[in-house]
Amino acid sequence: xxxxxxxxxxxxxxxxxxxxxxxxxxxxxxxxxxxxxxxxxxxxxxxxxxxxxxxxxxxxxxxxxxxxxxxxxxxxxxxxxxxxxxxxxxxxxxxxxxxxxxxxxxxxxxxxxxxxxxxxxxxxxxxxxxxxxxxxxxxxxxxxxxxxxxxxxxxxxxxxxxxxxxxxxxxxxxxxxxxxxxxxxxxxxxxxxxxxxxxxxxxxxxxxxxxxxxxxxxxxxxxxxxxxxxxxxxxxxxxxxxxxxxxxxxxxxxxxxxxxxxxxxxxxxxxxxxxxxxxxxxxxxxxxxxxxxxxxxxxxxxxxxxxxxxxxxxxxxxxxxxxxxxxxxxxxxxxxxxxxxxxxxxxxxxxxxxxxxxxxxxxxxxxxxxxxxxxxxxxxxxxxxxxxxxxxxxxxxxxxxxxxxxxxxxxxxxxxxxxxxxxxxxxxxxxxxxxxxxxxxxxxxxxxxxxxxxxxxxxxxxxxxxxxxxxxxxxxxxxxxxxxxxxxxxxxxxxxxxxxxxxxxxxxxxxxxxxxxxxxxxxxxxxxxxxxxxxxxxxxxxxxxxxxxxxxxxxxxxxxxxxxxxxxxxxxxxxxxxxxxxxxxxxxxxxxxxxxxxxxxxxxxxxxxxxxxxxxx
Ligand code: SF4
Ligand code: SF4
Numbered sequence: 001x002x003x004x005x006x007x008x009x010x011x012x013x014x015x016x017x018x019x020x021x022x023x024x025x026x027x028x029x030x031x032x033x034x035x036x037x038x039x040x041x042x043x044x045x046x047x048x049x050x051x052x053x054x055x056x057x058x059x060x061x062x063x064x065x066x067x068x069x070x071x072x073x074x075x076x077x078x079x080x081x082x083x084x085x086x087x088x089x090x091x092x093x094x095x096x097x098x099x100x101x102x103x104x105x106x107x108x109x110x111x112x113x114x115x116x117x118x119x120x121x122x123x124x125x126x127x128x129x130x131x132x133x134x135x136x137x138x139x140x141x142x143x144x145x146x147x148x149x150x151x152x153x154x155x156x157x158x159x160x161x162x163x164x165x166x167x168x169x170x171x172x173x174x175x176x177x178x179x180x181x182x183x184x185x186x187x188x189x190x191x192x193x194x195x196x197x198x199x200x201x202x203x204x205x206x207x208x209x210x211x212x213x214x215x216x217x218x219x220x221x222x223x224x225x226x227x228x229x230x231x232x233x234x235x236x237x238x239x240x241x242x243x244x245x246x247x248x249x250x251x252x253x254x255x256x257x258x259x260x261x262x263x264x265x266x267x268x269x270x271x272x273x274x275x276x277x278x279x280x281x282x283x284x285x286x287x288x289x290x291x292x293x294x295x296x297x298x299x300x301x302x303x304x305x306x307x308x309x310x311x312x313x314x315x316x317x318x319x320x321x322x323x324x325x326x327x328x329x330x331x332x333x334x335x336x337x338x339x340x341x342x343x344x345x346x347x348x349x350x351x352x353x354x355x356x357x358x359x360x361x362x363x364x365x366x367x368x369x370x371x372x373x374x375x376x377x378x379x380x381x382x383x384x385x386x387x388x389x390x391x392x393x394x395x396x397x398x399x400x401x402x403x404x405x406x407x408x409x410x411x412x413x414x415x416x417x418x419x420x421x422x423x424x425x426x427x428x429x430x431x432x433x434x435x436x437x438x439x440x441x442x443x444x445x446x447x448x449x450x451x452x453x454x455x456x457x458x459x460x461x462x463x464x465x466x467x468x469x470x471x472x473x474x475x476x477x478x479x480x481x482x483x484x485x486x487x488x489x490x491x492x493x494x495x496x497x498x499x500x501x502x503x504x505x506x507x508x509x510x511x512x513x514x515x516x517x518x519x520x521x522x523x524x525x526x527x528x529x530x531x532x533x534x535x536x537x538x539x540x541x542x543x544x545x546x547x548x549x550x551x552x553x554x555x556x557x558x559x560x561x562x563x564x565x566x567x568x569x570x571x572x573x574x575x576x577x578x579x580x581x582x583x584x585x586x587x588x589x590x591x592x593x594x595x596x597x598x599x600x601x602x603x604x605x606x607x608x609x610x611x612x613x614x615x616x617x
Contacts, residue, residue, distance in 0.1 A: 003090040004072050006065035007322045008105040011481075012084035013062040015039070021063055023076035023085060029069050037076065040064035040104065064104055083473065088319050093349060098147035098323075099161060100137060108147060109133055111326040113314035114166050115258055118293035120284045122306050122332060124339050125316030126513040127485045130324030131299045132186055134316070135260050138297070139183035166329070170295075174258075179295075182256035186263045186299075188247045192236040199238065199246050200231040206250035221249045224279050226272070240267030240440065241406055248276060252283065259283055261298045265305050266510060269406045269540045271582060273302065274597075277309040284311075301513050302541045304586075307332055308597045315339050317351035337592045339514075356518050358547055358593050369395040372501060372534050373417060378426035378565075380412055387412050389426070389565035392553070394502070394536075399528050400568050401545040402538040403578045404555025409563030410538055413555075414504050435500035439507045439538075441487050443479040450482070450490055451475040457497035464530060465493040468523050484511030492520060496527055496535075503535045509544045517541065521548045542586070543595055546575070554578045575615035585609060588616040 015021050021039060029036035040061045063085075065076075070087060077085040098108040109130040113123045115138065123131050137144050145153050146161055155175045162168040173179050195202055203218045222228050225245040230238060238246060244267045251259060261280060265273045284296045300306040306313075313335030315327040327335075327344050338344050342352030374393040380386070387409035394400065394417075404410050415421035418434035451458065454475070457465050466472060469489045474482060482490060488511045496503055505524070509517050525548060528535045536553075539545050545552075552574025553567040567574055579586060585598045585608040595616060598605035608614055 003092075003094065004067060004070060005088050005090055005108055005323050006067050006070055006105050007086045007088075007107065008063055008065065009084045009086070009321065010062050010106075012082040013080075014082050014084075015061070015063060018081050023063050023065075023080055026075050026079055028073055028075065029071060034066075034069050036066050036069040037063055038066075067105075086319070086322050088322050090323065091325070091349060093347065094325060096161070099158075100133065100144045101147040101149055103149050107133070107321060108323045109137075109326075110318075110323065112137060112144075112167060113297060113316075113326050114329050115170060115295035115297050116166070116312060116329070117257070117295045118284055119311045120281055120296040120298060120309055121312040121314065121329065122310035122335075123297065123299045123314050123316060123326075124306060124336065124514070125324070126320065126515050127483070127511075128320035129316045129318050131316055132262055133324075134326065135183065135262055135297070135299065138258070139181050139260055141183070179258050180256045181258045181260065182251045182254040183260045184247055184251040184262060184264060186266075188243050188266070189240065191243060191247060192238075195235055198232050198234055199227060199242075202235055202246060203231075203250055203253055207253040218249075218253065221252055225249050225276065239406070241269065241272055244268055245272070245276065248279075256294075258295045259297070261296070261300075263299055263301065265300060265302045265540075270403070270542060270578075271405050273305050273540060274308070274582065274584065277305055280309055301509075301517070302543070303336060303514060304541070304543050304595055304597060307336055307594075313339075315344060317344075317349070333589070333596075336594070337589065340592050340594070356515060358518075358543070370397070372396045373428060373430045373432050375428045376426055378413075378416060378423045378428070380409070380416065380421065381424045385409070385412075385561060385563070387563045387565070389413060392565070392568055394534055394568060396534055397529060397532045398550045399525055399535045399537060399548055401549030401552045401571075401574075402536055402555070403545065403552060403574065404538075404563070405559045407559035408555045408557055409565070410555055411506075412563075413565060414536070417502065418504075432501035433499075434502045434504055435495050435498035436504045437491055437495040437506060437508065439510070441484070441491055441511075443482075443487060446479040448479050449475070450477050450479060453479060454490060454494055454497070457493045461493070461497050461527075464527055465496055465523065469493055469520065485513065485516055488512055489516070489520065492524075496524070501533070503533065504538070505535065506538045507540065508537060509539050509541045517544050518547070524548060546571070546595055549574075552578070554581075556581050572615055576613065579614035585614045586616050 024030055024037040027037045040063060072087050072089060077087050094110060098110050099112055100109045112134050115121060125131055136142060144158055146157060159168055159171055162171060207218055222231055225248060227245055227249055230242050248264055264276055264280065268276060280296060283294050285293065298309060310332045313330050313332045315335055316324050318324040328346055340356045342355050343350045372394045375389060376391050378389040402410055412421060416423050419431055454471065471490060471493055474486055474490060488508065492505060492508050495505060508520060512520060524535055537548055549571060551568040552571055553565060554574050554577045555563050555565055557563040566577055585605050586595045587598055587604050589596050
């Protein structure tokens with residue numbers, strides 16, 4: 001018999017709006033007299049309570065579905081007017097119960113990723129598959145309930161669940177109190193709301209070392225993460241990248257031997273990502289007080305960085321917001337390739353019908369370049385910062401990737417292109433209009449309906465933007481109800497739907513999982529071709545930029561002091577220029593064709609440096 005899972009998205013279920021439990025009325029099992037779909041006894045949302053009071057109706061609970069009685073006929077998911085129901089068959093190979101379920105008809109997590117001492121283990125999977133939930137269970141933020149949300153689960157029950165696995169040994173130590181944890185949450189932007197004070201005060205609070213050398217330890221970690229200049233700065237004044245590094249420092253300063261990092265690369269530029277990766281790698285080898293090695297785990301969507309930072313990988317797959325399964329431990333290279341392939345060899349599971357590919361260039365046909373804008377000897381001088389751009393031309397119908405550290409003049413240059421900033425000297429040959437998506441998505445308090453926000457996109461670019469980015473399902477939501485990944489896609493669509501000569505997208509990959517990054521790449525490239533327009537993309541995910549760009553602009557110099565623009569130039573030349581700045585070399589994985597950072601000093605690294613081909617020869 002097929003095992004299935006029924007999920008009711010409680011935020012969508014509106015029994016009063018659908019005509020009083022439409023799903024229960026339609027269910028063929030109910031018609032035989034059984035209670036397959038019924039009214040639940042869960043709490044109501046405020047909106048529904050309000051509506052009930054208005055209508056004098058006390059029927060307010062969400063629907064519940066009996067997963068054993070349900071035959072999976074598919075009627076109710078299709079007919080629910082709010083898209084609140086998902087009935088999904090579980091893989092036949094899955095023969096155990098969930099490690100955790102939040103409640104009846106809610107998301108189910110099967111198993112947990114395995115930490116290993118002396119190693120950095122990565123967790124890779126799409127958004128909504130339970131990665132952060134798994135980390136929160138490991139971090140002890142809530143207790144696994146083995147899917148029995150109405151029973152008291154003991155540690156013995158949890159050990160029994162993992163009997164005979166590496167996880168059992170790990171949990172035994174955890175329950176004995178031999179493992180202490182430190183956890184870096186995903187949303188570092190929430191920290192300033194909960195902590196008032198300086199960077200140093202936050203680090204002091206996090207540092208559990210009360211010995212005399214605790215200040216020395218703070219200084220050392222701050223130095224390793226380039227935080228020394230910001231120690232006396234107020235937390236609320238830090239940029240996203242500074243805040244991210246501060247939270248990483250605080251996580252490390254806590255005395256722990258299991259350290260969990262949820263998306264440590266967000267807000268960091270490429271140079272900082274590499275530095276933080278090296279720092280995180282070094283933690284696994286560190287000795288703690290009991291002379292044991294640390295176990296380090298990382299959730300990360302930047303594949304080059306995940307590959308560089310980790311030794312091992314757990315892949316998570318399943319169905320967004322319905323269920324997530326954790327694979328066995330794999331070595332990182334093999335694990336990433338299996339994830340891209342959509343097939344787990346050892347488990348004999350195919351979890352995606354098509355592999356993810358990186359060479360999916362879009363054929364532009366035989367077109368001659370048409371100039372959009374060019375410049376000569378542009379200079380911009382502020383009191384403490386100077387930007388120089390020799391000469392360059394941007395054409396119509398191309399996507400240009402922009403590489404450079406934070407604070408090196410990228411935004412100032414774009415403002416000059418858009419006519420919002422007058423150059424101190426030099427000239428631009430055209431006046432052009434620019435549609436711009438900023439780096440930060442600040443819509444927490446914005447109650448605008450997505451349909452209203454995306455009015456132009458829905459009217460004019462439904463097939464180019466709204467449908468391929470799967471935005472239809474968010475149209476009835478408010479902006480402040482969207483997750484980071486949903487909001488990112490909505491704001492990209494909104495930016496591209498404006499009438500403009502040039503589109504600038506600052507960090508469109510942020511909050512997106514790897515599948516969404518590849519999808520948005522395709523959408524942006526096709527949009528540029530079909531509209532014969534130009535898109536500039538600033539991003540710090542090298543693989544994303546490698547994949548999306550026709551040409552590159554490279555900003556070099558000293559952040560906050562001087563920026564020099566080189567290009568636009570061809571991709572190989574641009575990458576070589578930038579990688580020289582970074583001091584790394586990139587090769588292509590022969591199997592998946594994805595770029596990988598060469599180990600410094602390895603044969604490939606030396607060969608590529610000798611040939612001056614830092615970008616995979
Ligand atoms: Fe109505 Fe859909 Fe909720 Fe069922 S799940 S009660 S059909 S809104
Ligand atoms: Fe009933 Fe299940 Fe069919 Fe829904 S999918 S109508 S719950 S049998």
